[in-house]
Each structure stands twice: as C-alpha cells, then as structure tokens.
Amino acid sequence: MGEMLRVFVTGHQGYIGTHLVELLRHAGHEVTGCDIGLFRGAEWETIPAADRELHKDVRQIEAEDVAGHDCVMHLAAISNDPMGDVDPETTFAINRDASIRLAGLAREAGVGRFLFSGSCSVYGQGNKLDLEETDPLHPLTAYAKSKIDTEKAVSELADDAFSPAFLRNATAYGHSPMLRVDLVVNNLLASALSYGEIRIMSDGSPWRPLIHCRDIARAFVAFMEAPREAIHNRAVNIGGNAENYQVRDVADQVQRLMPDAQITFTGEVGADPRNYRVNFDLLSELLPDFALQYTLALGMEELHEKMLEHSFGKEDFEGDQFVRLRWLNEHPDRLAG
Numbered sequence: 001m002g003e004m005l006r007v008f009v010t011g012h013q014g015y016i017g018t019h020l021v022e023l024l025r026h027a028g029h030e031v032t033g034c035d036i037g038l039f040r041g042a043e044w045e046t047i048p049a050a051d052r053e054l055h056k057d058v059r060q061i062e063a064e065d066v067a068g069h070d071c072v073m074h075l076a077a078i079s080n081d082p083m084g085d086v087d088p089e090t091t092f093a094i095n096r097d098a099s100i101r102l103a104g105l106a107r108e109a110g111v112g113r114f115l116f117s118g119s120c121s122v123y124g125q126g127n128k129l130d131l132e133e134t135d136p137l138h139p140l141t142a143y144a145k146s147k148i149d150t151e152k153a154v155s156e157l158a159d160d161a162f163s164p165a166f167l168r169n170a171t172a173y174g175h176s177p178m179l180r181v182d183l184v185v186n187n188l189l190a191s192a193l194s195y196g197e198i199r200i201m202s203d204g205s206p207w208r209p210l211i212h213c214r215d216i217a218r219a220f221v222a223f224m225e226a227p228r229e230a231i232h233n234r235a236v237n238i239g240g241n242a243e244n245y246q247v248r249d250v251a252d253q254v255q256r257l258m259p260d261a262q263i264t265f266t267g268e269v270g271a272d273p274r275n276y277r278v279n280f281d282l283l284s285e286l287l288p289d290f291a292l293q294y295t296l297a298l299g300m301e302e303l304h305e306k307m308l309e310h311s312f313g314k315e316d317f318e319g320d321q322f323v324r325l326r327w328l329n330e331h332p333d334r335l336a337g
Contacts, residue, residue, distance in 0.1 A: 004028050004029055004030060005029045005030070005070040005071060005224065006029070006030045006032070006068060006069045006070050006071075007024055007029050007030065007031050007032070007069060007070065007071050007072075007073060007224065008032045008034065008065070008066050008069040008071070008072045008073070008106075008111070009021065009024070009031055009032070009033050009034065009050065009072075009073045009075065010034045010035070010058050010061075010072070010073070010074050010075055010076035010102070011034075011035055011058075011074075011075035011076030011077065011117075012031070012033030012034065012035050012050055012075070013033065013035040013037065013039065013040070013047055013178065014035070014039065014075060014076070014079070014178055015079070015172065015176045015178045015179070015180050015213055016075055016117070016172065016176070016213045016216050016217050017033070017035070017075050017178075017217075018047045018048060018176055018177045018178045019176060019213055019214045019216075019217035020073065020075070020217040020220055020221070021033060021047075021048045021049070021050050022048040023214075023217050023218060023221050024221060025048065025050075025051070027221060030051050031050040031051050031052070032050060032051065032052040032053075032054060032065075032069065033049075033050030033052070033053050033054065034054040034056050034058070034061065034065070034076070035053075035054075035055065035056075035076065036055065036056065036057045036058070036076075036334065037055060037334070038327075038328070038331075038334050038335065039178060039324070039327055042178065042320075042321050042322070042327055043177060043178060044176075044177055044178065044179040044310065044321075044322070045177040046177060047177045047178060048177075058074075058076045058094065058098045058099075058102060059093065059094065059097075059098045059101075061098075061101075061102055061105065062105065063105045063108050063109045064109075065105075066102075066105055066106050066109045066111055067109040067110065067111075068109075069106075069109075069111050070111065070112055070113065070224075071111065071112065071113040071114070071115065071224045072102065072103075072106045072111050072113070072114045072115070073115045073117075073220050073224070074099060074102060074103075074114065074115065074116050074117060075117045076094075077094060077095045077099075077117065077143075077146075078090065078091045078094055078095055078143065079143075079324055086325065088142035090335060091142045091143060091146055092142065092145075092146050092149075095143065095146035095147065095150065096146040096149045096150050096153075099116065099146075099150040099154070100149075100150055100153045100154060103116075103153075103154040103157055103164060104157060106162070107157050107159075107161075107162040110161070111162070112161065112162065112163060112228075113163050113164075113165070113224060113228075114154065114162065114163070114164040114165075115164075115165055115167060115220055115223050115224065116150060116151070116154060116164065116165070116166045116167065117167055117169060117216075117220075118147045118150075118151060118166045118167055118168040118169065118235065119143070119144065119147050119168060119169055120168050120169065120170050120171065120209050120237060120238075120239070120276065120278050121139070121140075121141065121143065121144040121147070121171075121276075122137045122139050122144050122147055122148050122151075122168060123135065123137060123138060123276040123278065124137070124138035124139050124140040124141075124144060124276065125138050125140060125275055125276070126138070126275065126276040126277070129207065129277040130241075130277055130278065130279040131237075131276055131277065131278050131279060132237075132279045132281075132282070133168070133234075133235050133236065133237060133282055147168075151166045151235055154166075155233055155235075158232065158233040163228050163231070163232045163233065164233055165223055165231040165232065165233065165234050165235075165236065166234070166235040166236065167216070167219055167220065167223065167236060167238045168235055168236060168237045168238060169211060169216050169219075169238045169239070170208075170209035170210055170211040170237070170238060170239030170243065170278060170280075171183065171184060171185075171208045171209060171210050171211070172210075172211060172212070172213045172216055173185030173186055173210055173211070173212060173213070173296075173299060173300075173303075174186070174212040174213050174214065174294065174299040174300075174302065174303055175213075175214075175299075175302050175303045175306045176213050176214070179322050180322055180323070180324060181316075181317060181322040181323060182322070182323045182324055182325065184208060184210075184247060184250060185210060185250050185296070185299075185300060185303075186303065188200070188247075188250055188251055188254050189254050189257070189300060189303060189304060189307065190307070190312065190316070190317045190322075191317065192254050192255075192257075192258045192261035193258070193304075193307055193308075193312050193313060193317070194312075194313055194314040194316070194317035194318070195314065195317075196260060196261050196262065197261060197262050197263075197264050198251045198254050198255065198261050198262065198263045198264065199264055199266050200247055200248070200251055200263065200264070200265050200266065201266050201267070201268040202247060202265075202267075203265060203267070204246065204247045204248030204251065204265060205246055205247070205248065205275075206246065206247055206275040207244055207245070207246055207275055207276060207277040208244070208245060208246075208247065208250075208276070209237075209239045209243060209244045209276070209277065209278040209280075210239070210243050210244075210245055210250075210296055211238060211239045211240070211243060211292065211294075212292070212293070212294035212299040214293070214294065215292045215293055215294055216238060218290070218293065219238045219283075219290065222287050222289075222290040223287075226286070226287055230286045230287065231286060231287075234282075234286065236282055236283050236286060237278050237279065237280050237282065237283060238280070238283060239278060239280050239283075239292070240280055240291075240292045241279065241280050241281070242295070243292065243295065243296060244277045244278060245296060248263075250296070251263045253296060253297060253300050254300070256297075257300060257301065257304045258304075
C-alpha cells in the first residue's frame with residue numbers, strides 16, 4: 001500500500017462520492033468530506049462517513065478548510081443537464097465560479113493536486129465518432145458549458161506546486177447507496193421494473209459512453225496515486241472503448257434481465273442531439289494499471305438484483321427520492337447557498 005494521503009472530497013455524499021469515500025478509506029487515506037446535504041434523506045442504503053465531515057456549500061469553502069490536504073477531489077455540482085437548464089445561472093455559479101474559486105484556494109493553501117470531475121458531455125454533438133481529448137467541443141447544455149469553462153480557467157493555475165487534472169467522465173450508471181434513476185441505464189431498468197415497459201425517449205440510436213459510478217470513483221483514486229507527470233494539467237476521458245453503447249443496446253440488455261418487458265419508443269425528445277462515442281486510449285496510455293471493473297452487463301445485473309432486493313417499483317420511479325430534479329423541487333431551500 002502507498003503512503004497515507006489527506007484528501008478533501010466535495011460532494012462526498014453524492015452518487016459517486018459515497019463510493020469514493022469508501023474506496024479512499026479502504027486504501028488507508030484520510031478523508032475530509034464537504035457536502036451541503038442537498039440530497040440528505042434520499043439515501044437508498046447507509047452511506048459511508050468521512051473521517052471529518054464539513055457541512056458547507058462549495059461556494060462558502062475557505063482556504064483554511066482545504067489547508068493541510070494533499071489532494072482536493074471536486075465532485076460537488078448541479079449534476080445533470082435537466083437541472084442545469086432549469087436554472088443556468090445557479091449552475092454556472094456552482095459548477096463554474098465556485099469550482100474555479102476552490103482551485104484558487106487549494107493552490108493558495110499549498111494543496112499539491114486538484115482533481116476535477118468533468119464530463120464527456122462536453123463533446124455534445126460529436127462531428128465524428130470515437131472522440132478524443134483534442135477534438136473540438138460542442139457543449140449543448142449549461143452543465144456541459146460549465147465544465148469546459150472550469151477546465152480552461154483551472155488549467156491556467158497549474159504550476160510546479162499545483163497540479164490539476166480533469167476527469168471527463170463517461171455517462172454514469174449503476175448501484176450506489178445514493179441511487180439515482182435519472183441516468184439513462186438506471187432509468188431504463190427502473191422503467192422496466194415499474195411498468196413492464198422499457199421506455200426510450202429518443203429513437204434509440206444515439207451513442208453514449210457508459211461507466212459504472214464506482215469505476216469513476218476508482219479513477220479518482222488512481223489519479224491521486226498516479227505520478228504527477230502522468231496526469232499534470234491533462235483532461236482525460238474516463239471510461240472504456242468497449243463501453244460505448246447505443247441507447248437501444250442498453251434496452252436490449254434490460255430485456256435480457258427482464259424478458260417480459262416490452263421496448264417502447266415514446267419519441268418524446270425526437271432525435272436526441274447528444275450523440276457521442278468516445279475514445280479512451282489516453283487513459284490506458286497514462287495509467288496502464290487502471291482498468292474498469294464493470295462491464296455494462298455486469299453493472300446492470302448488480303443493479304437489477306439490488307432493485308429486486310429493495311422491491312423497487314412504480315412508486316419509487318415516480319417519486320422524488322431517486323430523481324435529482326424532483327428532489328430539488330421539493331427542497332428548494334437547500335440550494336439557497
């Protein structure tokens with residue numbers, strides 16, 4: 001095992017953050033978690049505690065909060081396109097402005113490494129398939145734009161003592177103690193369990209790179225433990241080449257688990273402009289020892305078992321607990337900052 005590091009994790013009580021806390025502590029690192037508790041009460045299972053818990057909005061973090069840490073892992077954000085589009089102003093204030101400010105504070109406080117949770121959605125409507133880090137970015141949403149703006153600004157802060165890296169995560173799915181069903185894979189599985197129907201809102205053709213939320217957390221740990229020169233000031237796609245799927249492939253996987261469920265195309269969004277297949281060669285090149293633990297089939301099987309175990313059904317699917325936008329609508333005060 002490597003040396004014990006002190007890690008400051010924002011959004012540690014979120015969908016990915018709960019996995020990250022567990023993995024970091026298991027690896028012997030010391031974790032300070034910082035979370036506003038936006039989704040407090042939406043837990044599906046018991047969430048792991050950090051060594052030190054800070055109940056704070058990321059917009060309010062101060063230099064002394066991050067001082068003494070070896071690495072900041074910044075996950076806290078308004079976490080998806082629909083939420084970002086409802087209130088673009090708050091999205092930019094939290095996802096962009098607070099992120100850039102936090103990186104500045106970390107640098108000022110002498111934190112050596114800053115890992116930012118970005119997204120492959122920055123590619124938006126790709127003008128080719130198998131997009132690489134150097135390809136043009138076509139953000140279609142406030143969420144994606146906020147991620148690019150942050151990458152650009154934080155990248156300029158890099159120097160000999162401050163090493164940022166940007167993890168452009170594929171679309172997350174899978175089981176977490178902080179379950180979400182507003183993600184394409186989880187949504188199709190939940191819809192099949194709730195209605196006996198796999199409801200696809202597009203025509204099923206768009207490509208998406210997919211990654212289990214726990215594999216994203218594992219990538220953060222790998223980036224923290226990687227040699228500085230491997231990841232310094234790099235934006236890296238996080239996922240696997242074999243894990244690019246069309247939405248209809250995901251539906252087929254759901255049907256494999258639930259043969260009686262019918263696939264229906266609701267056509268609500270028409271032709272979904274978000275269509276991107278992503279190349280993950282750079283990740284393998286920079287971190288040759290890192291590999292995904294989950295394939296889509298394996299991750300869906302696990303989630304299906306968990307949903308059966310929890311008797312997941314229509315009430316859960318239509319309720320607020322597992323859909324971030326509905327939850328925020330029910331608890332608007334929590335975003336007041």
